[in-house]
Amino acid sequence: MDSVVADAAGAVRWALYxxxxxxxxxxxxxxxKEQLELSGEDLSxxxxxxxxxxxxxxxxxxxxxxxxSAPPLARxxxxxxxxxxxxxxxxxxxxxxxxxxYGAAKIVGWSLAAAVSIVLVVLFAIPLAADRLAPLVPxxxxxxxxxxxxxxxxxIFGGRACNNAAGQAxxxxxxxxxxxxxxxxxxxxxxxxxxxxxxxFALPGGRIYLLNGLLAKAENPDEIAGVLAHExxxxxxxxxxxxxxxxxxxxxxxxxxxxDVTGSSAVIxxxxxxxxxxxxxxxxxxxxxxxxxxxxxxxxxPKPMGELLFRVTGKEESKSLSILANHPLTEDRLKRxxxxxxxxxxPPLLTAAEWSVLKSIxxxxxxx
Numbered sequence: 001m002d003s004v005v006a007d008a009a010g011a012v013r014w015a016l017y018x019x020x021x022x023x024x025x026x027x028x029x030x031x032x033k034e035q036l037e038l039s040g041e042d043l044s045x046x047x048x049x050x051x052x053x054x055x056x057x058x059x060x061x062x063x064x065x066x067x068x069s070a071p072p073l074a075r076x077x078x079x080x081x082x083x084x085x086x087x088x089x090x091x092x093x094x095x096x097x098x099x100x101x102y103g104a105a106k107i108v109g110w111s112l113a114a115a116v117s118i119v120l121v122v123l124f125a126i127p128l129a130a131d132r133l134a135p136l137v138p139x140x141x142x143x144x145x146x147x148x149x150x151x152x153x154x155x156i157f158g159g160r161a162c163n164n165a166a167g168q169a170x171x172x173x174x175x176x177x178x179x180x181x182x183x184x185x186x187x188x189x190x191x192x193x194x195x196x197x198x199x200x201f202a203l204p205g206g207r208i209y210l211l212n213g214l215l216a217k218a219e220n221p222d223e224i225a226g227v228l229a230h231e232x233x234x235x236x237x238x239x240x241x242x243x244x245x246x247x248x249x250x251x252x253x254x255x256x257x258x259x260d261v262t263g264s265s266a267v268i269x270x271x272x273x274x275x276x277x278x279x280x281x282x283x284x285x286x287x288x289x290x291x292x293x294x295x296x297x298x299x300x301x302p303k304p305m306g307e308l309l310f311r312v313t314g315k316e317e318s319k320s321l322s323i324l325a326n327h328p329l330t331e332d333r334l335k336r337x338x339x340x341x342x343x344x345x346x347p348p349l350l351t352a353a354e355w356s357v358l359k360s361i362x363x364x365x366x367x368x
Contacts, residue, residue, distance in 0.1 A: 015078050017043070020071030028076070030083070032090060038076065046070075053091040063087065065094070146205030153201070153209065154193065161191040162212065167361025168192075170354035174221065175208060177349055178229050181294050184236050190228075194362045198312045202231040204240050212362045218308055221350040221358075225298075226291050226305020226337075233290025239283045288333060292340060299346020306337035 017028040017038055028046075031037040036053065038046040048067040056075065058064035063084035064077045078084045088094055154161070162168075168191075175190040186206040198213040208231055210224065218224045234240060292302040310330050350358065 014080060015076065015083070017046070017077075018073070018075045019043075019046075020074030030087075032086065036087070036090070048076075050090045051093055053087075053094055054096060055094050065091075143205035146203040146207050149203050150207055153203070160194045162194050162362035164357070164361045164363065166357040167359075170350055170358040171210070171361065173354065174225060174349055174358070175228055175232075177298070178225060178232055178294055181297050182229065182232055182236060182290065184232055186235055188232070188235075192361050200227050200231050202235045202240070204235075204238075206235065208232065208235070214308075214312065215359065215361070217312055218359075220304060221348065221355050222295070222300050222304040223308035224358075225300065225349050226295055226302055227308065229291035229294040230287045230305070232294075233287035234283070236290065237283065237286060239287070242283070288336070292337065296340070296342075298349065300344055300349065301341045302337040303341040306334035310334045 015028050015030055017026040017040065018024075019026070026040045026043050028038040028040040028043065031039070035047040035049050038048070048070065052068040052070075053065050054068065056064050056066050058077065061081075062077055062079055064075055065087070066072075066075055078087060171190055171192060175188055179186070179188050188206045188208055190208050190210070192210045192212055192215060195211050196213040196216075197211050198217055199211045200209065200214055202208045208228065210228065214227065215224060291305060295302045295305070313330050
């Protein structure tokens with residue numbers, strides 16, 4: 001027999017006791033005096049004040065209780081219904097933390113508070129942290145992050161940068177003109193990648209890539225210039241670092257807080273995140289604004305950029321892997337840029353000869 005207790009009528013009942021300090025299980029006899037007394041073979045006498053006894057979770061048909069003055073893990077289990085009723089009648093605060101009483105309300109309340117806290121963190125705390133921390137990320141870490149992401153990007157998009165010297169010179173001239181107009185204090189490393197995907201992107205540290213699929217669809221330098229200015233706007237605003245923090249870069253944040261932002265694991269994590277990251281709609285609109293203002297300072301119209309974007313994607317229903325995959329509506333962008341259209345008041349950004357060699361930078365075999 002596990003344990004016994006004799007009531008006034010001589011009935012035998014069972015109970016189990018765990019002292020909370022060892023793995024041993026005792027058989028105990030219960031005595032209801034001024035306090036509940038537990039006694040058993042090899043067990044030092046135990047007394048529990050009735051007001052300190054609390055119910056804890058148990059299987060159906062089992063009364064399991066603990067005592068506030070006993071070790072935290074000490075437990076008494078009663079399987080006899082009448083004995084359980086007797087003990088319950090003597091314990092005025094037995095059900096204080098019962099799941100179906102005040103304890104349930106408390107649990108629900110704390111759960112709701114936790115849920116609200118998580119929502120507030122996601123909606124406000126993380127964006128605020130991203131905005132505050134992005135400017136603090138060291139330039140050296142940005143360059144390392146860009147270098148790591150660069151290898152992955154080249155693998156995804158074919159791995160070959162077009163190296164026609166005349167075409168690269170024209171492309172570098174165009175990017176440098178935009179960089180100076182934007183007063184961007186970053187050493188920019190531009191390249192055209194040989195791939196049919198119509199896209200362009202910038203990586204932390206100043207790497208900016210134009211994919212030949214987008215260049216092939218462009219009809220004039222202003223179209224490409226507007227897109228490049230948009231990507232340079234992301235660099236100037238440090239959107240890639242901000243989005244990396246915002247989109248769950250917990251290990252990155254910990255590294256930043258504890259000074260380990262140059263660790264290899266952080267760089268690898270960051271580069272992988274950049275490959276699949278998309279900017280927020282607000283960031284995209286701000287980058288569009290940067291492109292529009294840059295083209296206007298150069299005396300060129302922003303409208304060609306909108307026309308190229310619409311030519312690449314058409315209406316939103318036909319979106320695919322393109323430059324607008326996570327951007328504002330194509331039609332809205334084209335309208336905004338068309339509304340700001342003015343006759344050109346500045347010199348062409350590239351000569352006709354420079355535009356021609358840029359268009360053929362990847363060679364005849366790469367043309368679309």
